[in-house]
Amino acid sequence: MSDPGRAPGDLQIADPDAPAPAGPTMPKAAAFAAPAAARQTSAEAAPAPPVGAEPASAAPAPEAKPKRGRGAPPAEQPSLEERLQRRVPVVGHAMSERARFLLATLCGLVLAVAVHIVMVLAMPRLATQDAFSRLRGTMEAETAVLIAGTGRAETWIPLPDPASAVAACAYDLTEGPVRISARTGPLVQSISFHNRGGGVFYAVTDRAAVRGQLELVVMTRRQYEEALAAEEQDAPSRDVRVVAPRREGFMVVRAVAPSPSLRPQAEEAVRAVGCIAEGEGGMAEPTPPTPPTPAPPAAPPVAAPPPAAGPPAARPAPAQTPPRPGQPAPR
């Protein structure tokens, strides 16, 4: 991008004979050519379009600086012909007229590509009618909300399958993980997790169910690590933990009825899927059986005199520091 832009500017600046009078057009060309500065140029140029040259060359364009020293004062402008004669390569003139136009076109095209890329990338974020936005209302719901019934039920999903029932619930993991629990039946059933803005990061079918029950917990990476740390070794959690790349997203559950008579059952099955936000920390169950813990963790870190073998190991260290007189610095 910088090369084509550079050319005209260099050409003019490098031409020492080119008398200052180039004033009116040259700086403009140079300023316009400044490729990266296209946007600023517009800002400068826009306010005072009719006045044209003098102000533009006098005030801003840093590119025009070398020229301005010599060139600003002369007020009378030599005609194009004069400049043509003085200017050795005729190309120089052609550049300043047609090339400027081409350059503007080129800049326009490059910017068009940029506009296109930005728009495409921004579309999923800014969309107000995408799946997540439409499902936002289901965030508080404790069970999945039916969004496409079987048959030709009204739905906003494009190209719905009349044999399948689709339910969904949106989640926001800021408050804590979300537990999805489904009871599987005879129907083909699948659960998928979608990021806000597109992309499916996890999917599972009812074949993965354990004794007819599918327990999934969606969590952020941090919540996952916390859950791992809080987990008891003897009683590992049976949940399938799904790490979500983003905090916001939605779960979609589908059940497919192989025959019309099973369609009500399919709708019922997807509606019954629970999506319940778990509070802080997420792991509510493993915490009660804490009693057995104190013994093992007490050994390594708590070498401190106070025998306060607090149940959790490393964390309470700061709380123990005050009683220690000899060591003012806790760390």
Place this chain on the structure above:
Amino acid sequence: MPKPLSSAALVVYAFAIALGLGVTATLSAVEGDPPFGALSVGPWVGWPQVGSRTADPYARAIAARRAELPLAVGEGLALRATQDSAGQALDSRCAYRIGAVTPQARLWTLTVYDGAGRLRTSDLERSGYTSGEILREPDGRFWLSVGPSARPGNWLKTPATERFSLILRLYDTPVAATSSALNAEALPKIERLDCEA
């Protein structure tokens, strides 16, 4: 001599190009099908990556615009046909014979949509068949007729619009994970039989 173009005019011109072309290109790009990652086998086309982590920005933009809930790779695979096996666009006035095998899947559905992607308007008329309800030959193969007038056996009426499309959904299929294993032999063929004037 003509007055040289003012810089302001050129800048305005450049920005007009940028906005005009950029917006037009974006709208046209997200209007149709995803430009990348198409899996095309015979008349059937699918976009398995749309239902994966690696969906490209165009696919995401299109999904956002249409409010799509794509089938995830682990859930199944949806394949769409807008033309027959000979490459001609599907025409509602013509009769087609579709069969006889599908890739391995726990359950599949084959559905007819009209030119605007809608299902049939009456519940009394079928919009599609599932693998569980279709009538089969003794050897397990099936034949499905799609056409404007009724035929014996499995039959779907073509929609009222001139063009229509078919979607074959393979639920819980191992094919989705290794979509390269799909070949035209494993998918149903769409043969055009005859057309009503």
